Amino acid sequence: MKHLQRKGQKIAYFSMEIGLMNEIPTYSGGLGVLAGDMVKSSADLKLPLVAVTLLSRKGYFQQEITKEGKQIEHPAEWEPPKNMESLPTVVKVQIQRREVRIKAWRYDVQSLTGGVVPIFFLDTDVEGNFPEDREITSFLYGGGERDRLKQEIVLGIGGARMLEALGFGIRKYHMNEGHSSLLTLELLQRYGMDIDRVRQLCVFTTHTPVEAGHDRFCYDLVQEIMGEIVPLEVLKRFGGHDRLNMTRLALNLSEFINGVAKRHKDVSINLFPGYEIHSITNGIHSYTWTCESFRRLYDKYLPGWANEPELLVRVGGIPDEEIWQAHMEAKRKLIDYVNEVTDICMNSMNYDGMDWDTLTLGFARRAAGYKRANLLFSDLERLRKINKKGTIQIVFAGKAHPRDGTGKRLIQEIFGYIEKLKGEIKIVYLEDYDMGLAAKLIPGVDVWLNTPLRPLEASGTSGMKAAHNGVINFSVLDGWWVEGWVEGITGWAIGPHPNERVSTEEAKIRELDDLYNKLDYVIIPMFYQKRDEWIKMMKNSIGKIAYYFNSHRMMRRYVTEAYL
Numbered sequence: 137m138k139h140l141q142r143k144g145q146k147i148a149y150f151s152m153e154i155g156l157m158n159e160i161p162t163y164s165g166g167l168g169v170l171a172g173d174m175v176k177s178s179a180d181l182k183l184p185l186v187a188v189t190l191l192s193r194k195g196y197f198q199q200e201i202t203k204e205g206k207q208i209e210h211p212a213e214w215e216p217p218k219n220m221e222s223l224p225t226v227v228k229v230q231i232q233r234r235e236v237r238i239k240a241w242r243y244d245v246q247s248l249t250g251g252v253v254p255i256f257f258l259d260t261d262v263e264g265n266f267p268e269d270r271e272i273t274s275f276l277y278g279g280g281e282r283d284r285l286k287q288e289i290v291l292g293i294g295g296a297r298m299l300e301a302l303g304f305g306i307r308k309y310h311m312n313e314g315h316s317s318l319l320t321l322e323l324l325q326r327y328g329m330d331i332d333r334v335r336q337l338c339v340f341t342t343h344t345p346v347e348a349g350h351d352r353f354c355y356d357l358v359q360e361i362m363g364e365i366v367p368l369e370v371l372k373r374f375g376g377h378d379r380l381n382m383t384r385l386a387l388n389l390s391e392f393i394n395g396v397a398k399r400h401k402d403v404s405i406n407l408f409p410g411y412e413i414h415s416i417t418n419g420i421h422s423y424t425w426t427c428e429s430f431r432r433l434y435d436k437y438l439p440g441w442a443n444e445p446e447l448l449v450r451v452g453g454i455p456d457e458e459i460w461q462a463h464m465e466a467k468r469k470l471i472d473y474v475n476e477v478t479d480i481c482m483n484s485m486n487y488d489g490m491d492w493d494t495l496t497l498g499f500a501r502r503a504a505g506y507k508r509a510n511l512l513f514s515d516l517e518r519l520r521k522i523n524k525k526g527t528i529q530i531v532f533a534g535k536a537h538p539r540d541g542t543g544k545r546l547i548q549e550i551f552g553y554i555e556k557l558k559g560e561i562k563i564v565y566l567e568d569y570d571m572g573l574a575a576k577l578i579p580g581v582d583v584w585l586n587t588p589l590r591p592l593e594a595s596g597t598s599g600m601k602a603a604h605n606g607v608i609n610f611s612v613l614d615g616w617w618v619e620g621w622v623e624g625i626t627g628w629a630i631g632p633h634p635n636e637r638v639s640t641e642e643a644k645i646r647e648l649d650d651l652y653n654k655l656d657y658v659i660i661p662m663f664y665q666k667r668d669e670w671i672k673m674m675k676n677s678i679g680k681i682a683y684y685f686n687s688h689r690m691m692r693r694y695v696t697e698a699y700l
């Protein structure tokens with residue numbers, strides 16, 4: 137790294153969304169939170185990194201849910217001047233044959249180690265811009281296809297120009313997902329179409345394991361909105377013949393390409409044959425995602441853990457009793473919060489809120505169809521029977537994208553089950569899942585449930601947050617969990633191993649078998665009757681998962697494998 141610093145050149149990290157904290161709501165889910173965690177670890181490790189993203193002044197959205205389970209979206213307005221510094225520099229891009237001016241807000245992520253990583257939030261709400269152009273950076277993922285393309289022009293082309301105007305020398309451009317891949321066109325133009333030079337400069341991380349999930353724009357639209365930054369034949373050569381595929385563009389113009397878990401690398405190679413695709417498995421920022429009580433415990437027994445999360449491997453030295461107390465502190469906080477914000481005595485007389493001692497399952501993430509928040513309710517009779525013996529309670533949360541009808545219906549469906557099971561199983565769906573709620577919810581449950589449809593979970597990161605807090609994972613074998621899972625030691629699997637060749641139908645049958653059987657015969661008995669075994673698994677979550685699945689390890693891998 138000395139070498140990098142001497143040359144004063146930076147790694148430029150581009151992401152459509154960056155999730156740093158609750159007060160800056162410029163993220164929609166895992167992708168943005170990962171970007172924020174990456175920046176935080178880079179600051180801790182004093183890496184020479186700068187980050188570029190969009191301002192998203194009206195945020196993603198704030199979620200309200202009606203009693204019937206209908207999602208209502210409100211703008212999540214926030215005030216950039218309260219959080220960051222407005223820079224005088226203005227750069228321009230062409231959009232619809234108009235000049236659009238772009239300014240930037242600077243936010244410095246400062247680490248206790250003394251490391252600093254600046255983030256530049258691009259903003260088109262600049263005097264002199266056409267009124268509609270001033271809105272380009274208002275809503276994260278707002279509007280339709282045209283708006284998306286405009287945002288991607290601002291991010292990729294505008295972002296590269298902004299770094300140049302601010303005087304940064306850049307040795308690598310790291311594209312977090314395809315949203316920023318138009319920056320390759322800016323570089324082609326800047327370096328006289330020197331393709332090798334551009335490829336040497338670019339690193340691309342893909343996050344989407346399905347073809348349909350990748351941004352594609354038809355060339356008529358591209359020409360209308362963007363004009364010809366490079367000749368059309370060149371663009372088609374790299375971006376695909378029929379439509380501009382942002383992932384293809386990045387794949388073709390990046391020297392280093394990676395998926396976000398080993399499993400996702402295999403899936404990506406099948407999706408895009410012919411490219412050399414590596415894997416760097418995701419991680420989370422350990423300090424950010426460890427709750428207060430566990431921070432105290434780690435500080436006492438494993439000092440230095442926050443900047444050296446490998447130390448968590450030595451969790452064995454912490455007394456069981458203190459692990460359990462730290463967990464119960466987080467659990468009581470969550471349960472008290474749930475009882476405060478939910479109208480839990482809705483109609484049944486004996487239904488008086490959740491309690492501290494009941495086995496609590498958590499499920500919270502974006503409400504997208506493939507995440508299958510409803511899988512647990514596939515057989516209500518079975519679930520009722522399981523609950524009679526052990527009693528469980530369940531906490532849900534998650535936002536659906538404003539245009540994702542399936543995700544919205546999923547939330548309504550869960551509300552339907554809550555109603556059906558009222559008086560039998562205590563279940564709540566908390567509103568407005570964000571980083572603040574995640575930090576409270578995940579450490580406060582006993583088991584973190586994850587039931588995605590394989591192979592659509594590229595990595596997933598919330599299970600890593602759970603592990604940092606001694607919460608045990610119970611998950612479909614997809615994404616990172618294929619690497620983190622040791623049955624009965626670090627957690628439990630739901631359904632077949634990815635190497636087994638089974639149809640989707642058969643997989644679902646086996647998933648339901650595992651889901652219900654393991655809850656009934658393994659998880660509930662262990663929780664209530666073998667607390668010492670339970671605590672051992674909590675410690676394994678910390679010592680065998682958290683020590684590795686953190687963004688410090690991830691960033692070191694990016695440095696040695698992608699950046700140097």
Ligand SMILES: *Cc1c(COP(=O)(O)O)cnc(C)c1O
Nearest residue numbers: 165166501570571574596597598
């Ligand atoms: C960590 C996090 C996610 C990612 O959750 P997954 O289960 O990995 O999809 C999404 N939203 C928020 C607010 C998070 O903190």
